Amino acid sequence: MNEFDLKGRVAVVTGGAQGIGYAIAQRLLASGARVALWDRDAAALETATMTLAGGTQVQAMQVDITRLASVRTAADATAATLGPVDILVNSAGIAGANAAVVDYPEEEWHRVIDINLNGTFNVNRVLVEGMISRDYGRIVNVASIAGKEGNPNASAYSASKAAVIAFTKSLGKETAGKNVAVNAITPAAARTRIFEQMSQQHIDYMLSKIPRGRFVRVEEIAAMVAWLVSEENSFTTGAVFDLSGGRATY
Template sequence: MNQIDLQGRTAVVTGGAQGLGRAVAERLVASGAKVSLWDVDADLVKQTASHIGGAFEVVDQTDFAAVQQAVSATEQRLGGIDILVVNAGIAGANATVADYPLDEWKRIIDINLNGVFHCCKAVVPGMIARDYGRIVNVASIAGKEGNPNAAAYSASKAGVIALTKSLGKETANKNIAVNCVTPAAARTRIFEQMQQSHIDYMLSRIPRGRFLELGEAAAMVAWLVSAENTFTTGAVFDLSGGRATY
């Protein structure tokens, strides 16, 4: 494993209790960062934080006031937030647009898009004040291409891509980099929310013929949040195993 130097940096990883978020958090800790895991699952995030040597906050990112409180608590405990990885999200139900439940659509958009907005909105002012910050938002290949029977998820992740580009331009005159990654599917608990036919569809679309490994995603994120990334901002980094063509 290449060593990324994050000594002296404070990082927040949302959805850090498990899956891709945990893998990223472990990589950041290994690189020397102080890491706070933000997650809605109180028991699991406490357990994960203890295991990897990080702090934690129990926070629902759909609640902006709760996100603001988590920012204050993290800064009091670890110092100003230098790195933000907004990873928390859900897959939601699989259904056609015509049959998609309205409440489920709103729930997915609220968690996957509004939640990312809340985290960025709460953390960015401190980064601007300190003239340093690195943000990575976790989108999805579905946000580029749109998956059938997953319109809400696809639309939410497309929104994350556009939000990232807008924020990257707004902060481009600062020492702040805002980028996003677009993973193909990885074997995490999010698969439990999906029909097997949808999982099979996603695998069939990946030219490498396998799902993403969590460590592969963590490696890319670790560089994007490092001080070495001094120029690239508002960009989308592919983790789709060859599926994406742009």
């Protein structure tokens, strides 16, 4: 495993108690960072803090990223305990229901958009301000190949992740004059708890579209993120890094 020097850096990983976020937190800790796990699942947070070998290097915070006030409170607590935040990996998200647009429940649409898009805005809005003032920051927003390709029967998820890509490009241009890099990744599906929200038919559809013939491993996602949040990533910003196993057509 290649290691990047993150010693002295403080990272926030949303959705960090499970799945992709947890794997990323593991990788950042292995590189020397202090990591705050922001997640809404209290039980998962408790388990994660027990299994992550970090001691005082790990902070667990129950956070509702759809509420700006909750994000601000968490940011203040993280800064007080670990120090100013240098790195944000926004991994929190939900798949939502699988249904055609004509049958898609209105409340479900709003729920997916609120978590995946509005939540992304909230955590970036709160944490990027300090990065700009300190002239250092690294942000990775976890989008999805669905945001590029558009998966049928997943309109809310696809739309929300496409919006995350555009949001990242916009913020990356806003911070380009500072030593703040803002990038997105677009992974194919990984075998995490998010599969519990999907029909087997939809899971099979996603797999059939991946030329590699398998789902991405969370460790592979974490490997790419480790470089993106390192000091070595000093030029690239507002970019989208593909992790689709060859699926992406652009």
